[in-house]
Amino acid sequence: xxxxxxxxxxxxxxxxxxxxxxxxxxxxxxxxxxxxxxxxxxxxxxxxxxxxxxxxxxxxxxxxxxxxxxxxxxxxxxxxxxxxxxxxxxxxxxxxxxxxxxxxxxxxxxxxxxxxxxxxxxxxxxxxxxxxxxxxxxxxxxxxxxxxxxxxxxxxxxxxxxxxxxxxxxxxxxxxxxxxxxxxxxxxxxxxxxxxxxxxxxxxxxxxxxxxxxxxxxxxxxxxxxxxxxxxxxxxxxxxxxxxxxxxxxxxxxxxxxxxxxxxxxxxxxxxxxxxxxxxxxxxxxxxxxxxxxxxxxxxxxxxxxxxxxxxxxxxxxxxxxxxxxxxxxxxxxxxxxxxxxxxxxxxxxxxxxx
Amino acid sequence: xxxxxxxxxxxxxxxxxxxxxxxxxxxxxxxxxxxxxxxxxxxxxxxxxxxxxxxxxxxxxxxxxxxxxxxxxxxxxxxxxxxxxxxxxxxxxxxxxxxxxxxxxxxxxxxxxxxxxxxxxxxxxxxxxxxxxxxxxxxxxxxxxxxxxxxxxxxxxxxxxxxxxxxxxxxxxxxxxxxxxxxxxxxxxxxxxxxxxxxxxxxxxxxxxxxxxxxxxxxxxxxxxxxxxxxxxxxxxxxxxxxxxxxxxxxxxxxxxxxxxxxxxxxxxxxxxxxxxxxxxxxxxxxxxxxxxxxxxxx
Numbered sequence: 001x002x003x004x005x006x007x008x009x010x011x012x013x014x015x016x017x018x019x020x021x022x023x024x025x026x027x028x029x030x031x032x033x034x035x036x037x038x039x040x041x042x043x044x045x046x047x048x049x050x051x052x053x054x055x056x057x058x059x060x061x062x063x064x065x066x067x068x069x070x071x072x073x074x075x076x077x078x079x080x081x082x083x084x085x086x087x088x089x090x091x092x093x094x095x096x097x098x099x100x101x102x103x104x105x106x107x108x109x110x111x112x113x114x115x116x117x118x119x120x121x122x123x124x125x126x127x128x129x130x131x132x133x134x135x136x137x138x139x140x141x142x143x144x145x146x147x148x149x150x151x152x153x154x155x156x157x158x159x160x161x162x163x164x165x166x167x168x169x170x171x172x173x174x175x176x177x178x179x180x181x182x183x184x185x186x187x188x189x190x191x192x193x194x195x196x197x198x199x200x201x202x203x204x205x206x207x208x209x210x211x212x213x214x215x216x217x218x219x220x221x222x223x224x225x226x227x228x229x230x231x232x233x234x235x236x237x238x239x240x241x242x243x244x245x246x247x248x249x250x251x252x253x254x255x256x257x258x259x260x261x262x263x264x265x266x267x268x269x270x271x272x273x274x275x276x277x278x279x280x281x282x283x284x285x286x287x288x289x290x291x292x293x294x295x296x297x298x299x300x301x302x303x304x305x306x307x308x309x310x311x312x313x314x315x316x317x318x319x320x321x322x323x324x325x326x327x328x329x330x331x332x333x334x335x336x337x338x339x340x341x342x343x344x345x346x347x348x349x350x351x352x353x354x355x
Numbered sequence: 356x357x358x359x360x361x362x363x364x365x366x367x368x369x370x371x372x373x374x375x376x377x378x379x380x381x382x383x384x385x386x387x388x389x390x391x392x393x394x395x396x397x398x399x400x401x402x403x404x405x406x407x408x409x410x411x412x413x414x415x416x417x418x419x420x421x422x423x424x425x426x427x428x429x430x431x432x433x434x435x436x437x438x439x440x441x442x443x444x445x446x447x448x449x450x451x452x453x454x455x456x457x458x459x460x461x462x463x464x465x466x467x468x469x470x471x472x473x474x475x476x477x478x479x480x481x482x483x484x485x486x487x488x489x490x491x492x493x494x495x496x497x498x499x500x501x502x503x504x505x506x507x508x509x510x511x512x513x514x515x516x517x518x519x520x521x522x523x524x525x526x527x528x529x530x531x532x533x534x535x536x537x538x539x540x541x542x543x544x545x546x547x548x549x550x551x552x553x554x555x556x557x558x559x560x561x562x563x564x565x566x567x568x569x570x571x572x573x574x575x576x577x578x579x580x581x582x583x584x585x586x587x588x589x590x591x592x593x594x595x596x597x598x599x600x601x602x603x604x605x606x607x608x609x610x611x612x613x614x615x616x617x618x619x620x621x622x623x624x625x626x627x628x629x630x631x632x633x634x635x636x637x638x639x640x641x642x643x644x645x646x647x648x649x650x651x652x653x654x
Binding site for chain 1: 493595
């Protein structure tokens with residue numbers, strides 16, 4: 001179904017949306033508010049969903065909004081001339097997503113940046129891109145929105161023979177920067193959730209979109225078969241923490257839009273990083289004692305955090321998380337032992353902790 | 356005629372009483388107050404001892420959080436400037452100021468605010484009937500609070516709290532917890548009842564009371580916390596003890612001659628009946644280091 005048809009079908013809803021847009025002090029076509037919500041203002045801004053709409057819209061800070069309910073969280077950055085998206089949600093939600101975007105801005109969608117290759121992040125690429133506009137100046141090139149991603153996103157989607165419209169039109173390796181009324185910094189989190197993860201920093205709005213590198217209510221989804229690792233997850237979390245600046249009393253300041261779940265600030269990701277670092281150290285310690293996976297699981301190394309991040313059902317369970325960390329720890333242990341025997345030299349560094 | 360006039364006046368007075376009744380049920384909570392410490396004094400000053408979980412309805416998961424906690428956490432840059440959350444701030448060093456916002460048209464109080472001395476955590480308790488934010492809204496140290504009058508007590512419901520602590524010795528309170536409070540004024544005295552419901556780390560609600568007394572001379576002291584490197588750590592360094600490796604857990608029991616089992620807490624330890632069980636437990640012998648520390652404290 002073409003976007004034009006979608007648009008015609010939704011004239012009335014669009015009109016309603018325009019009315020709501022005009023009523024929103026922080027909304028509107030240009031999102032004029034400067035960065036700097038206090039934590040209390042941030043909480044009170046959370047009343048923007050409209051009855052009957054599947055996708056809810058949340059003003060995060062500055063020019064950045066979060067769309068929820070369309071699969072993974074979608075980040076919308078509203079510039080004076082164009083709109084930038086981080087992820088596109090599921091394909092069947094594109095109509096709702098576009099309607100939500102149009103409540104914020106009528107400017108063309110110029111960039112769709114993919115944080116990973118998961119269908120709930122990229123499923124809407126084609127539909128959303130068709131509704132956008134990016135003109136590279138090359139004769140005969142399609143002028144839909146550009147789809148950007150880390151190089152490994154393109155490689156893996158190409159290997160999987162994904163539809164052309166879902167595949168990134170442009171890629172980067174380590175980092176990239178764009179501009180849409182503010183600097184937009186793209187960073188590669190190597191070997192984290194997968195080997196193609198990106199997190200994106202909107203520098204003036206002071207908001208970071210993390211993708212599935214960080215989900216505040218779930219243990220990290222480590223897709224080892226796609227190059228993911230717990231070490232990469234923790235390294236990525238540390239890198240994100242490193243560029244965040246909170247307001248007074250360790251609250252607010254830089255806000256995060258996670259891959260799934262609620263808006264967060266530095267304390268939330270620090271607590272999460274602490275927990276994952278501690279759990280990794282526990283499992284590494286048990287592996288160093290020669291324990292099997294079953295023996296490790298019997299010690300319940302995640303027990304005290306399961307109520308915060310664990311799940312017994314769904315696509316990513318606590319058991320799967322322990323499996324992944326155990327497998328990686330075993331490989332690291334074997335590698336370390338080989339190096340030790342070669343060099344008779346003790347490995348350096350550590351995550352802290354005592355015991 | 357006179358009887359009719361008196362009747363009319365009585366009806367008018369009755370009507371005024373009835374119309375004004377809700378206002379009479381409310382209490383002016385505003386003012387500056389100094390804290391009154393009782394059995395909770397150690398907790399409000401230097402803080403509780405490591406391994407002291409007595410009288411808390413914690414579950415095994417929270418006990419594990421406490422057992423693997425390391426006080427070096429406070430040398431992590433990102434934790435240095437954390438204030439106490441809404442449910443714990445009244446237990447810290449905390450003179451308190453309370454004030455109200457009033458609608459200039461209706462003369463109704465639209466919000467109460469509280470500010471506590473240490474690090475000045477400031478709360479807003481909305482009285483205008485607004486609903487709490489949706490699940491995807493940010494969580495804060497002080498949470499999102501709404502209030503209503505129950506007789507002359509202000510009942511406050513708080514959601515959207517950041518992960519915090521039940522005690523400053525590693526016992527965690529999750530970000531899924533909610534808080535119910537009663538603000539009670541008796542002339543110059545002020546009592547706050549806090550009831551924490553935590554589906555992650557508590558088996559029963561944790562109920563605490565804290566008291567203050569009117570102190571019109573109290574002047575809040577501005578505090579600004581800027582995180583600074585006090586101890587060098589590698590990037591991503593996190594403080595913790597591995598399970599079973601924390602050497603300090605028994606110090607509290609050994610120092611005060613309290614059975615170690617009793618120091619481990621749990622709902623059972625909250626109730627008077629536990630004293631009978633306690634009397635049958637072996638009392639640990641103080642270690643030399645613990646006895647020395649205890650003697651130094653008594654000097």
